[in-house]
Amino acid sequence: MDIRIEGLSRRFGSVAALERIDLHIARGELVALLGPSGSGKTTLLRAIAGLEPADEGRILFGALDATRLPVRERQVGFVFQHYALFEHMTVLDNVTFGLRVKPRRWRPGRAEIERRARELLVRVQLEGLERRYPNQLSGGQRQRVALARALAIEPRVLLLDEPFGALDAKVRKELRGWLRGLQRTTGYTTVFVTHDHEEALELADRVVILNRGRIEQLGPVAEVYECPANPFVFEFLGSANVLPAVARGRELWLPGAEHPLTGDQIFPGGEVAVYVRPGDVRLAGADPAAIPARVIDLQRTGPRVTAQAELSDGTRLFMELPHLHHDVSQLSVGAAVRLRLLQFRAYSRADAQRPGAGRPDSRQPGAAPSGQGRIAAR
Amino acid sequence: MSTRTLEAPPLAQTNAAIDEPRWVRHLLMAVALSFLAIFLLLPLGQVLFSAFAKGAGAWWAAVTAPDSRAAICMSLLVTSLAVAANTLFGLCAAWAIAYFHFPGKRWLVTLIDLPFSVSPVIAGLIFILIFGARGWAGPWLSEHGIRIVFAWPGMVLATTFVTFPFVARTLIPLLQQKGSQHEEAALTLGASGWRMFWQVSLPKMRWALLYGVLLCNARAMGEFGAVSVVSGHIRGRTNTMPLQVELFYNDYQFEAAFALASLLAALALLTMGLKAFLEWRLRDELAATRGH
Numbered sequence: 001m002d003i004r005i006e007g008l009s010r011r012f013g014s015v016a017a018l019e020r021i022d023l024h025i026a027r028g029e030l031v032a033l034l035g036p037s038g039s040g041k042t043t044l045l046r047a048i049a050g051l052e053p054a055d056e057g058r059i060l061f062g063a064l065d066a067t068r069l070p071v072r073e074r075q076v077g078f079v080f081q082h083y084a085l086f087e088h089m090t091v092l093d094n095v096t097f098g099l100r101v102k103p104r105r106w107r108p109g110r111a112e113i114e115r116r117a118r119e120l121l122v123r124v125q126l127e128g129l130e131r132r133y134p135n136q137l138s139g140g141q142r143q144r145v146a147l148a149r150a151l152a153i154e155p156r157v158l159l160l161d162e163p164f165g166a167l168d169a170k171v172r173k174e175l176r177g178w179l180r181g182l183q184r185t186t187g188y189t190t191v192f193v194t195h196d197h198e199e200a201l202e203l204a205d206r207v208v209i210l211n212r213g214r215i216e217q218l219g220p221v222a223e224v225y226e227c228p229a230n231p232f233v234f235e236f237l238g239s240a241n242v243l244p245a246v247a248r249g250r251e252l253w254l255p256g257a258e259h260p261l262t263g264d265q266i267f268p269g270g271e272v273a274v275y276v277r278p279g280d281v282r283l284a285g286a287d288p289a290a291i292p293a294r295v296i297d298l299q300r301t302g303p304r305v306t307a308q309a310e311l312s313d314g315t316r317l318f319m320e321l322p323h324l325h326h327d328v329s330q331l332s333v334g335a336a337v338r339l340r341l342l343q344f345r346a347y348s349r350a351d352a353q354r355p356g357a358g359r360p361d362s363r364q365p366g367a368a369p370s371g372q373g374r375i376a377a378r
Numbered sequence: 379m380s381t382r383t384l385e386a387p388p389l390a391q392t393n394a395a396i397d398e399p400r401w402v403r404h405l406l407m408a409v410a411l412s413f414l415a416i417f418l419l420l421p422l423g424q425v426l427f428s429a430f431a432k433g434a435g436a437w438w439a440a441v442t443a444p445d446s447r448a449a450i451c452m453s454l455l456v457t458s459l460a461v462a463a464n465t466l467f468g469l470c471a472a473w474a475i476a477y478f479h480f481p482g483k484r485w486l487v488t489l490i491d492l493p494f495s496v497s498p499v500i501a502g503l504i505f506i507l508i509f510g511a512r513g514w515a516g517p518w519l520s521e522h523g524i525r526i527v528f529a530w531p532g533m534v535l536a537t538t539f540v541t542f543p544f545v546a547r548t549l550i551p552l553l554q555q556k557g558s559q560h561e562e563a564a565l566t567l568g569a570s571g572w573r574m575f576w577q578v579s580l581p582k583m584r585w586a587l588l589y590g591v592l593l594c595n596a597r598a599m600g601e602f603g604a605v606s607v608v609s610g611h612i613r614g615r616t617n618t619m620p621l622q623v624e625l626f627y628n629d630y631q632f633e634a635a636f637a638l639a640s641l642l643a644a645l646a647l648l649t650m651g652l653k654a655f656l657e658w659r660l661r662d663e664l665a666a667t668r669g670h
Binding site for chain 2: 049050051071072073074075076077078080082084085086087088097098101102149150152153
């Protein structure tokens with residue numbers, strides 16, 4: 001079933017947790033809500049489930065207006081970050097709970113309930129553990145019980161709140177792939193919340209990037225990563241160097257450059273900020289069209305060489321070079337080099353200094369001194 | 379206090395840095411053990427010894443004497459009503475404090491402890507001042523023929539006042555630690571509020587609730603000061619067991635006094651055993667929550 005959210009707002013006191021959110025999630029889609037803490041992503045998920053009331057706006061499941069529908073009538077499958085399994089019930093009783101509490105008219109027979117639960121336990125690879133209690137299971141197993149319990153009620157939509165947040169890295173990796181497969185085969189419209197951009201990029205069909213209760217950007221994973229709509233999104237999706245530049249039409253002049261960069265964006269002119277990821281910087285040999293710089297720090301760590309370089313105006317930038325990249329072996333601190341940017345985005349200064357732009361965690365506008373390159377390591 | 383016992387026991391390891399000379403350690407242990415003997419074991423032994431000094435027959439006769447029987451019944455009545463009232467209040471207060479934000483919450487948390495800091499005699503006097511013949515509600519009550527002071531309703535009120543922190547105090551930390559996610563999960567799975575409470579919330583707090591009820595019950599049974607003020611000491615009508623013990627004692631009926639006291643002592647021992655069991659269950663439960 002598709003989910004349509006129209007103009008949804010939610011305030012906690014004077015703080016707007018969600019501000020006029022519009023979002024359409026297609027049937028069978030797997031969508032990630034991504035954002036820093038306090039961005040409103042969990043509030044949005046809880047609002048879809050009915051655990052959080054909406055101050056304004058509407059939520060529709062297909063043609064059904066669910067805005068005023070109480071939680072228990074929404075028929076959503078919700079998986080909590082800490083599983084929220086019923087500790088005093090066996091795995092089987094946990095999974096059958098949603099069926100057992102149905103009004104008698106709609107409740108399947110006891111044998112049917114048990115048959116369905118066992119089928120689900122096979123699907124989540126927990127057959128044989130029916131009689132165990134939650135505290136006898138590992139974290140990954142508990143998470144799968146929580147998922148089976150949510151699926152048992154044949155939900156209209158499946159909602160997951162940081163589903164892998166409490167698991168260790170290895171189990172998390174396994175469960176991700178497994179969840180992806182399960183979602184494909186069952187076809188449930190699924191929304192999950194995460195603050196980990198890698199997780200979102202790996203799992204989701206589309207990502208919704210939230211910041212301060214607003215959607216910053218939404219789109220297919222590749223599109224959002226390749227073309228971040230603004231500095232916030234760029235920095236949230238990985239490390240970034242910020243370089244000052246002057247724009248003339250399509251041309252971007254970096255400090256000390258004899259030749260301009262040509263972007264696919266057109267600027268009215270004036271100062272802009274060029275955003276480039278450390279991995280997208282390369283050495284350009286003696287190419288006169290490249291940007292002159294001086295190496296000021298160098299670290300060789302296995303397959304990667306990380307270096308810091310300084311442009312002619314003192315702006316610093318980080319770069320990550322593959323260790324087999326030509327010229328890397330001759331690289332040394334103090335050497336003059338020329339740099340090429342494989343991929344970059346330019347944003348107008350106004351965008352770059354908008355509140356909430358820049359490092360997602362540092363909320364002060366213009367926290368970076370202008371003209372200074374800096375890195376937002378995430 | 380009751381909440382402190384929910385914490386993990388201190389580590390039983392010896393620390394070399396504070397390892398005192400042997401004689402200091404022995405002296406400290408001797409002091410602690412002799413205090414235990416003098417102030418706990420000796421009186422308890424004395425109670426039981428005196429109670430059975432003239433044999434089990436005399437004990438039985440003293441316990442089943444009309445005044446004793448009346449006192450036992452009154453104690454049971456007052457305690458059961460006070461415990462029931464405080465269980466209900468404790469559940470409501472703990473639920474509200476753990477799950478909701480509302481103005482005055484901090485005040486409520488502080489005020490719940492008030493009965494611990496007020497002398498029980500003062501607590502009794504409060505009820506005399508409100509419901510007594512010259513109290514605020516006195517004239518209206520006597521007009522309608524309702525007796526509160528110097529009758530069982532007043533004793534229930536006084537006991538309830540004195541014991542009301544116990545259940546709330548044991549439930550609040552448990553609910554705060556476990557959070558409301560289980561309840562939310564039950565709702566998303568389609569459970570009604572009623573089913574959620576009985577099948578999810580109550581099982582989740584069963585041990586803490588039992589623990590609170592147990593402490594509340596022990597305190598209610600043994601309450602003397604507040605009840606003494608409001609009961610009026612009407613023989614065979616408004617005496618609870620502790621009050622009757624005092625009456626017997628003042629009448630030089632030592633065997634009867636100690637016989638009745640032995641029942642209270644037995645209750646105390648039973649309470650202690652159950653308390654140890656519940657603390658063990660609770661620790662398991664909280665450890666399981668932390669393990670998530």
